[in-house]
Amino acid sequence: MAMFAHSSRIDAGFLTARPSSVRTAMATLSVRDARREDCKEVRRLIQELADFEKMPDGPRIDEKDLERDSFDVKPPLFYCYVVDDPNDSSKLIGYAIYFYAYGALTGRKMYLEDIYVTETFRGKGVGHMLFQKVVQKGVEMKCVDMDFVVLDWNPAQDFYKARGARDITEEGSWHLYHLGNDCLKTLTGKSK
Numbered sequence: 001m002a003m004f005a006h007s008s009r010i011d012a013g014f015l016t017a018r019p020s021s022v023r024t025a026m027a028t029l030s031v032r033d034a035r036r037e038d039c040k041e042v043r044r045l046i047q048e049l050a051d052f053e054k055m056p057d058g059p060r061i062d063e064k065d066l067e068r069d070s071f072d073v074k075p076p077l078f079y080c081y082v083v084d085d086p087n088d089s090s091k092l093i094g095y096a097i098y099f100y101a102y103g104a105l106t107g108r109k110m111y112l113e114d115i116y117v118t119e120t121f122r123g124k125g126v127g128h129m130l131f132q133k134v135v136q137k138g139v140e141m142k143c144v145d146m147d148f149v150v151l152d153w154n155p156a157q158d159f160y161k162a163r164g165a166r167d168i169t170e171e172g173s174w175h176l177y178h179l180g181n182d183c184l185k186t187l188t189g190k191s192k
């Protein structure tokens with residue numbers, strides 16, 4: 001299945017266009033930094049996203065991997081924002097995972113790995129808040145742009161395009177390449 005690579009120039013003006021919290025019939029929802037104890041819930045939502053994206057193998061990481069790579073390793077290999085479930089304080093309803101990258105031509109950039117809102121909370125502005133928070137962080141960190149990939153059938157492409165993202169695969173110049181784990185082992189002569 002083809003993936004389309006998207007690129008979004010970070011525009012500080014866009015950030016003020018929408019509120020940073022959403023009031024539902026139940027509560028005000030807001031975005032916060034993930035904590036170590038959120039990793040189990042983040043892992044559960046990663047599974048939901050993998051199911052949504054029809055990934056045959058699903059996630060190959062567990063909550064311990066998430067804890068290690070975001071809270072034990074310095075600097076963290078990824079960062080995560082989450083939104084609490086207003087009906088159940090032990091649960092999360094959405095998350096965004098991002099990390100920093102570097103463009104040889106442009107300098108500091110961000111990579112948005114995942115953004116996800118559980119089905120019953122979609123369409124209430126939660127995804128917008130998560131996206132806005134990641135973009136805000138990128139601007140603070142002096143990143144100049146942000147990349148991410150979207151499956152070709154996913155209507156979330158419209159969500160991104162409405163925020164100014166361009167489909168750089170469709171534009172014909174960039175294709176995302178991937179070197180699988182088997183290739184890594186073969187190339188390095190490692191059996192595992």
Ligand SMILES: CC(C)(COP(=O)(O)OP(=O)(O)OC[C@H]1O[C@@H](n2cnc3c(N)ncnc32)[C@H](O)[C@@H]1OP(=O)(O)O)[C@@H](O)C(=O)NCCC(=O)NCCS
Pocket residue numbers: 049052115116117118121122123124125126127128129149150151154155156157158159162
């Ligand atoms: C994409 C996603 C994160 C958006 O979160 P959300 O909370 O539903 O979005 P919001 O309520 O903040 O919507 C903000 C705007 O985007 C639009 N929008 C949201 N999801 C959309 C979608 N899937 N397709 C088209 N438009 C969408 C909304 O209509 C709204 O438009 P408006 O600003 O004109 O009112 C969420 O729908 C989701 O988790 N989808 C499933 C997982 C997924 O596809 N993740 C992205 C993987 S690349």
